[in-house]
Amino acid sequence: MRAVPSFRRLPRAVREQQMLDAAVRVFSRRGFHAASVDEIAEAAGISKPMVYAYLGTKEELFIACLDREGVRLMEAVAAAAGEDLAPDEQLWRGLRAFFGFVAAHRDGWTVLYRQARGQEPFAGVLAQLRARMAELVSGMLARASAAAGLEARVDEVATTGYALVGAAEALADWVVEHPDEEPDVTATRLMNVVWMGAGALLRGEGWRQRA
Amino acid sequence: MRAVPSFRRLPRAVREQQMLDAAVRVFSRRGFHAASVDEIAEAAGISKPMVYAYLGTKEELFIACLDREGVRLMEAVAAAAGEDLAPDEQLWRGLRAFFGFVAAHRDGWTVLYRQARGQEPFAGVLAQLRARMAELVSGMLARASAAAGLEARVDEVATTGYALVGAAEALADWVVEHPDEEPDVTATRLMNVVWMGAGALLRGEGWRQRA
DNA sequence: GCGTAACCTTACTCACGAGTAGGTAAGCTG
DNA sequence: CAGCTTACCTACTCGTGAGTAAGGTTACGC
Structure with missing residues (x-):
């Protein structure tokens, strides 16, 4: 499912943008509540704790x-x-x-x-x-x-x-x-x-x- | 908390309207996901299973x-x-x-x-x-x-x-x-x-x- | 006045998802 | 190549809320 498998580690600024891209996509389809942080993480090709580390809680992410x-x-x-x-x-x-x-x-x-x-x-x-x-x-x-x-x-x-x-x-x-x-x-x-x-x-x- | 204590049992048609009134109120303040069926039931002066019995699932209620x-x-x-x-x-x-x-x-x-x-x-x-x-x-x-x-x-x-x-x-x-x-x-x-x-x-x- | 159907409750189960603990490995810096 | 920082993961906890099982009670027909 991961969009781009991203074998390499990427600098924070890049990953943050990828996460935001994924989040916008998922939030737009599911809505805030129905969207899960897991799904957003997966769409960004990353695991959930990264999202929390970089962008904070689900609310802050939104x-x-x-x-x-x-x-x-x-x-x-x-x-x-x-x-x-x-x-x-x-x-x-x-x-x-x-x-x-x-x-x-x-x-x-x-x-x-x-x-x-x-x-x-x-x-x-x-x-x-x-x-x-x-x-x-x-x-x-x-x-x-x-x-x-x-x-x-x-x-x-x-x-x-x-x-x-x-x-x-x-x-x-x-x-x-x-x-x-x-x-x-x-x-x-x-x-x-x-x-x-x-x-x-x-x-x-x-x-x-x-x- | 119950709006009208309703000591008496009421016919289905009446209760359904009360439930819808309460549901509209709660959904409007909280949004679909954040609203809980429990809260709606309480606002209608009734318990949760009644809602399910009369109006079906939360989605059908909405x-x-x-x-x-x-x-x-x-x-x-x-x-x-x-x-x-x-x-x-x-x-x-x-x-x-x-x-x-x-x-x-x-x-x-x-x-x-x-x-x-x-x-x-x-x-x-x-x-x-x-x-x-x-x-x-x-x-x-x-x-x-x-x-x-x-x-x-x-x-x-x-x-x-x-x-x-x-x-x-x-x-x-x-x-x-x-x-x-x-x-x-x-x-x-x-x-x-x-x-x-x-x-x-x-x-x-x-x-x-x-x- | 008694059965029975409609009304209504308490008290659960169970899944799902937010948020985290703790650890691994890659890449830079000397 | 030692050591440190930064990127990243697996594998949990724990609260919350949808939906239900099983049973109590009132009113109405007969």
Whole structure:
């Protein structure tokens, strides 16, 4: 079963990454509780005490996975969005990077967003990540609003950021389940709905309930 | 600890509902694995073998919770949306009912959307529910599109439905964490973003990437 | 008022998996 | 090649919680 028999001893840093790779894979398939440290060790081509020696308890191991994948995702999106572009262009690039990341790191995505949620000790880590994402988006919207000479209400913008992040997450699931779907196409579709909606909002339009 | 000491023996149907109530509460706080059947039994004011006698194994118990809460949610939304209303009105009413349900049944929501996702045997049940929701929304959009004399592409409409459901879920989490927020306000905000966006789409507008 | 079916309990078994004790061997450093 | 550090293993302990066996008790039909 051991992926690479690894006859040779390897330096700690390398083994740690192998363990994290294996852990992400196993956690993503089984979930935190159903995954056993033995199985993770075996998938990493190593025995259980090594995992405890290097990464600590099962809980700490899971958090290490969360941190690594979370940082990767955040960096990919932030780098793609850049600094000095028009807000809609930033949003588009960020979305494209996001869906690209999900398509390329399905297991990491699954661990972060399907497992960490709900399992109490970890929900906080994820919540922070999502909050940072939503903030990023809200910031763009606020700048776009200011550029259009409008003072959008802070809580409206924040809500919109949250909603957009949620919509992106839902489509990420769609992407995971439809491997043939191009990330760019998905990004464009979401962009169509959200930006045209946000654009209308920024022009002062808004849906009104009938009397 | 027993919620209602229940000196009297109760008929099966009543006890089953009590058990499901307790199970939803405990599962929502602890998660599927961390919750013990003993704790659920105690919360229901009953002993463990009763749970096994009436609802079967822990897994079957969890599915029973999922089914009950899922049906309740779906019925609340479908009933609110009605049949013969304009699509935007249907959407608004559906969203309001949705956020209202979540605010009133936090535990049920948590079990459905935070626990069932990811835990492999249950993800399918939830996926079906979400698919039905997305279909409901997509149907509205398609009818709105047809009424506007436009032939929207099927996959675009489907994607939009998915994205909207995802956005609603994200805001549902927001509602759960901000108990003072009015469900109606949240529904209106989402409506603003999505409908204006969808409206623009239906008018043939669309965001275009710059050359 | 008595049988019997439905309700309900105490008190187990048993598997599984987190975490560890204690030891072996490989590779560097002199 | 002696000695030390680091990588690595086999083989345990021990708590926890799912699921059950076997029997007690209440209420209702007749």
